[in-house]
Amino acid sequence: MPNPLGGKDGGGxxxxxxxxxxxxxxxxxxxxxxxxxxxxxxxxxxxxxxxxTVGKDVSMLFTDVLNCVQTGNIELKKLVYLxxxxxxxxxxxxxxxxxxxxxxxxxxxxxxxxxxxVRTMGCIxxxxxxxxxxxxxxxxxxxxxxxxxxxxxxxxxxxxxxxPDLVQERGFLEVLHDLISDSNPSVVANGVAALSExxxxxxxxxxxxxxxxxxxxxxxxNECTEWGQVFILDxxxxxxxxxxxxAEGIIERVTPRLQHANSAVVMSAVKVILSYMEIMGxxxxxxxxxxxxxxxRKLAPPLVTLLNSEPEIQYVALRNINLIVQKRPMILENExxxxxxxxxxxxxxxxxxxxxxxxxxxxxxxxxxLLELKEYATEVDVDFVRKSVSAIGRCAVKLERAAERCIGVxxxxxxxxxxxxxxxSVIVIKDIFRRYPNRYESIIATLCDNLDTLDEPLAKASMxxxxxxxxxxxxxxxxxxxxxxxxxxxxxxxxxLQLLTATVxxxxxxxEDTQEMVQRVLDLATEESDNPDLRDRGFIxxxxxxxxxxxxxxxxxxxxxxxxxxxxxxxxNLLNGLIGQIATLSSIYHKPPETFVIRANGRNMPDSNSVVxxxxxxxxxIEEGDEEEEDEEENYEDENDVQKxxxxxxxxxxxxxxxxxxxxxxxxxPTTPTNDDPFxxxxxxxxxxxxxxxxxxxxxxxxxxAGFRQKDKSILMDIEWNNVASAQPLSSLAIQLNKNxxxxxxxxxxIVCNPAILAGSTGRSVIELVLNPNMLAPPPPDNQSxxxxxxxxxxxxxTSNVFYFAANFDLAALFSPDGVLERTTxxxxxxxIDDGNELYGTVSDLPPTSTNIDKVKDKFHSKHIxxxxxxxxPNAPGQxxxxxxxxxxxxxxxxxxxxxxxxxxACKICVKTESNNYGLLAKLALENILKD
Numbered sequence: 001m002p003n004p005l006g007g008k009d010g011g012g013x014x015x016x017x018x019x020x021x022x023x024x025x026x027x028x029x030x031x032x033x034x035x036x037x038x039x040x041x042x043x044x045x046x047x048x049x050x051x052x053t054v055g056k057d058v059s060m061l062f063t064d065v066l067n068c069v070q071t072g073n074i075e076l077k078k079l080v081y082l083x084x085x086x087x088x089x090x091x092x093x094x095x096x097x098x099x100x101x102x103x104x105x106x107x108x109x110x111x112x113x114x115x116x117x118v119r120t121m122g123c124i125x126x127x128x129x130x131x132x133x134x135x136x137x138x139x140x141x142x143x144x145x146x147x148x149x150x151x152x153x154x155x156x157x158x159x160x161x162x163x164p165d166l167v168q169e170r171g172f173l174e175v176l177h178d179l180i181s182d183s184n185p186s187v188v189a190n191g192v193a194a195l196s197e198x199x200x201x202x203x204x205x206x207x208x209x210x211x212x213x214x215x216x217x218x219x220x221x222n223e224c225t226e227w228g229q230v231f232i233l234d235x236x237x238x239x240x241x242x243x244x245x246x247a248e249g250i251i252e253r254v255t256p257r258l259q260h261a262n263s264a265v266v267m268s269a270v271k272v273i274l275s276y277m278e279i280m281g282x283x284x285x286x287x288x289x290x291x292x293x294x295x296x297r298k299l300a301p302p303l304v305t306l307l308n309s310e311p312e313i314q315y316v317a318l319r320n321i322n323l324i325v326q327k328r329p330m331i332l333e334n335e336x337x338x339x340x341x342x343x344x345x346x347x348x349x350x351x352x353x354x355x356x357x358x359x360x361x362x363x364x365x366x367x368x369x370l371l372e373l374k375e376y377a378t379e380v381d382v383d384f385v386r387k388s389v390s391a392i393g394r395c396a397v398k399l400e401r402a403a404e405r406c407i408g409v410x411x412x413x414x415x416x417x418x419x420x421x422x423x424x425s426v427i428v429i430k431d432i433f434r435r436y437p438n439r440y441e442s443i444i445a446t447l448c449d450n451l452d453t454l455d456e457p458l459a460k461a462s463m464x465x466x467x468x469x470x471x472x473x474x475x476x477x478x479x480x481x482x483x484x485x486x487x488x489x490x491x492x493x494x495x496x497l498q499l500l501t502a503t504v505x506x507x508x509x510x511x512e513d514t515q516e517m518v519q520r521v522l523d524l525a526t527e528e529s530d531n532p533d534l535r536d537r538g539f540i541x542x543x544x545x546x547x548x549x550x551x552x553x554x555x556x557x558x559x560x561x562x563x564x565x566x567x568x569x570x571x572x573n574l575l576n577g578l579i580g581q582i583a584t585l586s587s588i589y590h591k592p593p594e595t596f597v598i599r600a601n602g603r604n605m606p607d608s609n610s611v612v613x614x615x616x617x618x619x620x621x622i623e624e625g626d627e628e629e630e631d632e633e634e635n636y637e638d639e640n641d642v643q644k645x646x647x648x649x650x651x652x653x654x655x656x657x658x659x660x661x662x663x664x665x666x667x668x669x670p671t672t673p674t675n676d677d678p679f680x681x682x683x684x685x686x687x688x689x690x691x692x693x694x695x696x697x698x699x700x701x702x703x704x705x706a707g708f709r710q711k712d713k714s715i716l717m718d719i720e721w722n723n724v725a726s727a728q729p730l731s732s733l734a735i736q737l738n739k740n741x742x743x744x745x746x747x748x749x750x751i752v753c754n755p756a757i758l759a760g761s762t763g764r765s766v767i768e769l770v771l772n773p774n775m776l777a778p779p780p781p782d783n784q785s786x787x788x789x790x791x792x793x794x795x796x797x798x799t800s801n802v803f804y805f806a807a808n809f810d811l812a813a814l815f816s817p818d819g820v821l822e823r824t825t826x827x828x829x830x831x832x833i834d835d836g837n838e839l840y841g842t843v844s845d846l847p848p849t850s851t852n853i854d855k856v857k858d859k860f861h862s863k864h865i866x867x868x869x870x871x872x873x874p875n876a877p878g879q880x881x882x883x884x885x886x887x888x889x890x891x892x893x894x895x896x897x898x899x900x901x902x903x904x905x906a907c908k909i910c911v912k913t914e915s916n917n918y919g920l921l922a923k924l925a926l927e928n929i930l931k932d
Contacts, residue, residue, distance in 0.1 A: 114140065233257065240279075327579050335360075419453050444474060460491070468504075472510075504552070709813050714768055717807075720764050732797040784917065829895060839909075865929070886922070892915040
């Protein structure tokens with residue numbers, strides 16, 4: 001009979017510990033923790049763990065829980081150790097009280113307790129604990145019980161992350177190498193895992209696989225657990241065989257793993273085989289081709305089998321297969337049917353299957369594929385239908401002999417008159433025309449009959465391109481374009497650009513009937529538009545047409561390069577790198593790991609280009625990189641490249657440890673504490689507007705607002721902390737900036753909030769920034785504008801939570817108070833700057849204070865933008881031009897011309913500078929000040 005009170009005999013009885021507790025629960029818990037009854041004490045610790053799990057602060061019970069560690073009960077000991085791991089960083093002094101228990105348990109007769117003690121000491125990331133860890137760890141690595149040895153192996157990797165020098169001094173790396181030769185396969189697997197982790201952390205090859213080690217790894221492969229097999233296979237993938245014969249021998253031992261039930265083991269085995277096939281393919285002689293053909297046949301079935309798994313595993317498998325078919329399409333060339341979509345496949349699986357179908361399509365199976373794609377085009381999911389129609393066009397671009405059949409299918413789909421099908425068909429037909437010029441233009445009439453259905457920018461732009469390109473074959477081309485021109489100002493920029501070009505093409509082919517139309521579109525582009533791309537193209541066309549129409553024909557109507565098939569679009573070097581990363585996040589994102597994994601360890605290392613993963617306090621791997629967050633900027637560079645600012649003291653190697661934030665402790669004195677701002681603005685100054693840069697969901701319950709300003713030549717970043725949901729008061733933080741376009745870094749990495757910011761309250765900090773040449777990011781190529789983003793990492797020292805965000809820097813915060821120029825110097829500088837370095841823009845909806853030049857002078861002067869001169873515009877009543885200069889602290893000069901018109905709340909801006917990369921930011925700074 002089940003226990004109605006939910007006691008120990010009831011299933012899932014521990015759920016009762018998560019129920020809401022009444023008031024005064026801490027006092028009751030403290031009493032229960034001191035109970036003499038064993039079961040009551042165990043239940044009390046479970047309640048503490050449950051409260052800790054749901055986010056309650058139970059750190060005040062630290063000593064009471066710690067007293068429970070002196071027990072022979074393994075369950076109670078595990079619970080206490082779990083509590084200690086969680087609160088060790090916030091209570092390091094009290095944690096030392098448990099050291100004697102750890103050391104004693106490491107010598108216990110029970111191997112489970114010995115392993116538990118070593119594991120817990122490794123997870124407590126407190127420096128003073130590590131000195132006590134070495135002796136128990138050294139004994140555990142040579143323990144007679146394999147469970148203790150395999151636990152100790154992982155502990156070495158955790159210790160290396162805290163104290164790498166200590167690991168090398170005590171010879172733990174050599175002991176790990178000895179464990180690879182252990183008689184127990186689980187110990188071998190954990191030894192390999194620990195060495196791999198250390199190799200990635202240090203950037204050095206500490207694995208050193210020799211011929212003897214290789215044979216031991218292959219022998220352990222057959223006996224260890226499935227995750228142990230993954231570790232061993234991953235290490236084998238990094239090993240380079242001496243020749244094709246050795247590679248063939250290793251592959252023969254690895255091939256049985258392809259039949260494993262665990263998909264991770266299968267993918268790791270595939271990675272090893274693909275890596276070694278390169279070496280086998282490089283050997284000479286006809287004999288090498290037979291093993292390769294046999295391997296190709298063996299690789300197909302396991303990959304196909306993965307597609308019978310759950311949708312999530314299917315998707316991961318498909319992303320990996322996408323890479324594999326780009327590298328070796330022969331493996332799955334006869335298995336295209338497997339990738340045909342099922343009616344109940346999730347949309348993300350269907351989309352990925354379509355990509356692979358396009359890569360595997362050939363002249364042998366094109367008819368079968370077209371029938372399938374045509375069927376998909378009648379589905380109800382709009383995105384899937386669009387992708388299917390696009391796939392038909394890509395098949396036509398890829399297979400020249402099948403292009404006519406693909407166009408036939410597209411025409412059938414156009415006849416359905418379904419809006420989104422017609423629009424996607426027009427887009428892909430434009431690509432087919434560009435791939436095969438002057439071959440399929442007979443279908444243009446059908447496309448023109450469906451103009452009324454086009455309402456999306458890309459479809460409109462494609463149709464306009466077709467009309468302009470083949471205007472001589474369309475009798476009423478000018479009328480069709482004229483219909484689009486009626487809504488020119490409301491169209492998307494892509495449509496406007498195509499309309500401009502198509503109208504000029506039409507004029508060059510038929511100047512008599514289209515002169516008025518081309519004049520109208522050029523006026524719209526150059527005088528009415530604020531889009532710089534459209535205006536520039538309009539001016540170029542205008543000058544070409546007015547000076548040399550024949551040259552205009554050569555430029556606008558010249559032969560265009562035929563577009564290429566982009567089915568296999570990854571660069572060979574990138575593809576080879578991603579093949580080596582199969583079964584990792586890289587193979588899902590199709591990006592190298594360094595583009596989305598942030599280096600957590602900033603220790604001085606010989607090679608900083610290795611893949612780095614961030615570890616949390618328990619040693620688990622945290623990999624950053626959600627595609628939805630790519631726009632934020634989490635693409636931090638290797639933190640080894642980031643040097644400390646001039647104002648801060650350099651650590652051991654001059655590098656920054658993002659996890660420990662430069663080794664700062666809460667005892668160090670910050671330079672800019674909260675609520676004691678030495679750079680406080682005067683009450684008469686306009687308060688700085690802060691922008692929200694990080695939401696509470698990403699930063700442990702704290703909303704963050706930030707802004708930049710300058711005060712007495714000091715560059716300051718104001719940060720407002722809004723504690724929305726963090727139970728832990730915000731008291732001490734550390735900050736690190738990534739390399740940026742301005743070379744800025746914090747003068748001090750520590751931020752102290754005094755008083756602490758409690759939940760529901762708000763505080764403000766002012767961080768002084770200094771110029772540091774080592775923090776200057778390389779300029780973008782081809783005079784492209786630098787990014788205004790500064791990527792920032794903040795560590796909450798109380799919770800050890802590290803979060804990342806990006807804030808846009810206002811270039812006005814760099815403007816120097818000594819940036820004024822003499823009039824003669826201004827005129828000479830203006831003339832010397834090439835006209836190609838001019839940037840234009842129009843800012844509208846200005847407040848009254850920004851349409852009066854005298855008031856603008858005062859507003860600009862407060863931002864260190866200095867007035868030079870003003871003059872009326874000839875033959876333009878009511879218009880006046882004002883000239884200003886500004887210079888940054890880094891000696892970049894910017895000259896500005898502002899044009900105002902009486903009664904109009906808008907202003908035209910022209911900026912000239914030799915610092916091309918920063919011109920756009922200077923223009924934006926002027927616009928923001930005017931709008932303020």
